[in-house]
Amino acid sequence: MTSAGAPERSGTTRGGGTLYRGDLGMWSWVAHRITGVLTFFFLFTHVLDTALVRVSPNAYDAVIETYKNPIVNLFEVGLVGAVLYHALNGIRVMLVDFWEKGAKYQRAMLWTVLGVWIAVMIPGAYFMLVRTISELVGGH
């Protein structure tokens, strides 16, 4: 079986070409795999918990209650962060594959991915955590 994945080089020339393996691009590929697998495992759990709507409203509400726990709330932020990275980097991968200048700008696009990720995650994390934090601090 061959490894279906990271191209070794994004540049074509030997001396001045930009290295993909071992460099930033490789880590974007590693992170893409890890976030993908984590999301797939969560999806397995998530379909099972949602299937409880077919059992009874009480069973569903009980399991959804566990998602509102402060610790699980942090995992929720992690999940959204993982999916968002996978989505943004997936768009970058598509541009590298289909856009004629994609390989040339792969590095700049990776920085864009990280910039957009931070810009979305700051307000996103705020809205996901605000209620939990105010309950923990304010106690109501």
Place this chain on the structure above:
Amino acid sequence: MSLALDKPRSPRRPSARRSNGELYSWLFMRLSGLLLVILVLGHLFIMNILDGGIHRINFGFVAGRWASPFWQFWDLAMLWLAQIHGGNGVRTIINDYARKDATRFWLKMLLYVSMVLIISLGTFVIFTFDPNISN
């Protein structure tokens, strides 16, 4: 275009054994990925961030959403695409890292069984959901 020449001593594969499966798999990842960006990020934005996020979700909330065929179809499409996209990704990872053929075979069987189970269960739940089910 450079001249197409075979590398010296490169083994010739019999054409009967070649298939375009991995090409279609590669293309599917990009097409489904594009749709999933919209479906999944939309789902996460509505469920986790908008209007109190997860704290407002309960049975009644699900019943309200699945009263609309639009959201039923959204969730059905997301379920099938995400399972096949994710399953295909995990298949690639198993192919890359499993060292023994037996390990590779059984991990993939486990993966395929879980995919069939999750797609079937999810589809069944969306199509047979009853908002008036008893507690």
